[in-house]
Amino acid sequence: MGMISRVRGRIRSDSFTKIHTLKSEDKIANIVWLLSLVFLLPFWAPRGLLVALGGAWLMAAYTCLVVPVLISANYRYPARWYPAVAKIVRRVARKLRPYFDCAKNVLRVAYAPLERTEKLFLQMNNLSTMMCQLLMFTACDRLFLSQAKLTSLYSLMFYNVVTYSVSYIREICTKEDWSPFVNVTRHSQVKHLAMSATKIVLEWTKAITFIVTITFILLAFGLEQGLEHYRPTALYTVTTGIYYLLSERTFLELWPIAISALKLERLEGMETLYFGVWARGVTTALAVPLVPALAWCGRWRLAILVLYLCVFVHGRHRLGEALIKLNEARGSLAKFRRATSQELATLEDVCAVCLGAMRSARVTPCAHYFHADCLRRCLAASDRCPICVRPYVFC
Template sequence: METEEWDFFKRVGSRVKRRYLDLESLYMEMKNASVLVNQIVFFSLCERIFLSPDQRMASLYTLMFFNVIAYCASYVKEIIEREDWSMYVNITRSSNVHHLALSTTKIVLEWTKAVTFIITVVFMLLVFGLEKGLKNYTPTVTYLLITGFYFIMTEKVFVEMFFSWLDYRKFDYFEGMETFYCPALLLAMQITISFLFLFLCFVYGNFRLVVLSSFTNVRVKYRELQDRYLIPLSKELSKLSCYRMATPSEIRGHDDVCAVCLTAMSCARITPCQHFFHADCLRRCLKESYKCPICQYDLFKSQSIISGQ
């Protein structure tokens, strides 16, 4: 009888766990909504710790101000990416003419539009705030710095700027795989900061907020970190582990470009056939074929030998 009861509880527990994981997956799929909830909950954690009890709506007001800043940054980013900032102006449909005066006028007009838009939005926001009684809204500098830092780590436009900067800098440590490392790094920072303030909020006795933030800011973020970035990253690194990293002296002695992307190499992986490739370029090639892109050497055979040893 006890065995039957235990099996029953195991089946119920398994079903509840499956429903819970389905709920998590659904929540993670609603990317924009989950990010917004995540930001509100974190801002509320900071509000309970750094602000007085009479400012219970400070988290929503702060998030509103930050979203306006993000919208303005997104607008300026769109203008920069959309417009052609070269010193050539289309005089006719079939020709580009080098004209300094016209090009300068065009650039000034575009930036004037951007600045005018930002000033208008800020003015409307201030008027709206004064009408709604935001003159009593007095967040501390510490609160604004912490929430602003977290907002930058989670808001799409700023995350994309961070990725673009890292892709431009090309740090050797990432070996060209910033698409795996950078989101994992940001998520790990979010989890760490959220856990710290969750613990402080627990000390202050806000247990309902602690339970909510444990799900939205820690559990869901940890699952996203593990499922979407850490597991795929570990798989890709395991494929590359058979190919050792070249030393700086070997790269200088090689004095060549990567045969896949045709750019210079400051870090590289060496195949058994003694060819140098960027780690990310080699990883992409291995997805298509286990042959060396240069000499067609069977890398799968050598990988099996190394694994067997």
């Protein structure tokens, strides 16, 4: 009897402790939920409490610090009504799904003319790029500068001048024909006087324009003449500079060349494709936090324009196209395994396509080694091995 009573007492004590534990967890979950509401109140305060106290960056810092903590706390101590609400939401969404699909089709048909307009706008590459740059610079004016008077135009003009100087220096470095004369035909030695005179005038005009441009920059920023309202902060300069360097066509052509000089084997010669994704991803990511900050400050029209052009259109079309090209290139090479370092050391050969040394390579089923980018270009033209001309057969 004593043994039975002790067992009964232990069972009762264990059950009570479990009930007590459940009650304590429910209390913690309710407390976490209430604290979450308290910490989220500044987001709903009238006239933007965080922006009024410390600007848009205080709101961004508060968001990055508080919101992840609240999400993890609610995940660690979920209230009992969370699963019930999620179950009801899933049930309602399942019932409303046919209506959502119908509405999606209607919106797709209605959006088709606007989508064609977007593609036409993006085909005008210089105009679309300049519009996005101007919107981003104007948004940075409104958020990062207290007295923003034409700072965005000054900055865009200065960056365009730098781009012109860089493109001219690049043209000089890559120029092969330094002759001032133009022949009548390719194989003739007879000089065309009118075309030769035109070429000489154009070359001297470019050189003089470059010298005048550099002199103007040195005078403007050295003597600070005519720049009374140009007072960019370090944050403004860094943000706009990064966006411009990753969106202007001249630099988009130069960055892959600089990355290829690092000879990163992981990229396998596809620096242009990888950098296209990186550049468009970074520019889109820079524009995303500016939208809620502008809306918080009451700049609704500018926020809508930045959201539509710099985030939606740029991210959907340009970033999407870059991702599609990269995934297609990686998908075409996925069947071919990478060559190991031991195989490359034993081979001591060059790529049969580009005749370059192979630090990394892909192996075909017929045991031939090629650079990944060279093999990808060969696959675009034919599905046969460039050496033995056999069709690829994968086991």
